[in-house]
Amino acid sequence: MSTQSMSPAARLARRVFHGRNPLTRTSDRVESAVFMTALLIALLGVPIAAATGSEVYARESVSSAEQLRTRHQVEATLLEDTGTHVATGVTGPVVRASWQSPDGTPRQGGVTAAYDLKTGSTVLVWIDENGAVTTPPLTSEGAVITAIGWTATMLLGLVCALCSAHLLTVHLNRRRNARRWEAEWAAVEPEWTRRRR
Structure with missing residues (x-):
């Protein structure tokens, strides 16, 4: 089956899980490891961000009740x-x-x-x-919005950091592979062109 006829999910799985493919380079495995680690950290970050948002909501609710009482x-x-x-x-x-x-x-x-x-x-x-x-007192709706804002900011920051780490790994791997290909071609090209003559 050609990669063009595969679904996007199948192509992604093929890029991440190389199995025993003899053509897989160490850089490909490093790239896959970084991707899987980033995915795992992102999944673990969801409950942590939710817990933080819950804590912020609890704190803001207390502050809201205090402000509504005293203002x-x-x-x-x-x-x-x-x-x-x-x-x-x-x-x-x-x-x-x-x-x-x-x-x-x-x-x-x-x-x-x-x-x-x-x-x-x-x-x-x-x-x-x-x-x-x-200032006007913080309302219960304001406490909810603040908690959602904290949660969304944490998740967005985490995802951006993980995506940046993965993209940097891909970029460095491609540059390294290109340099290796150029070095190997420089060694092979004179012999290859001599045989073509």
């Missing part, structure tokens, strides 16, 4: 127009505003507001248990 959304009253400020981010300019802490203490500070709001307008902000402006 509160309140109304902040703007103490100046937003139109007089240059935007410092994609969400709008930071302007002075006042709000109340969870214990009722009045607080003032900078908050991010939309464009073209007047003094006295209100915006929703997240504050911590001390009354300081903070």
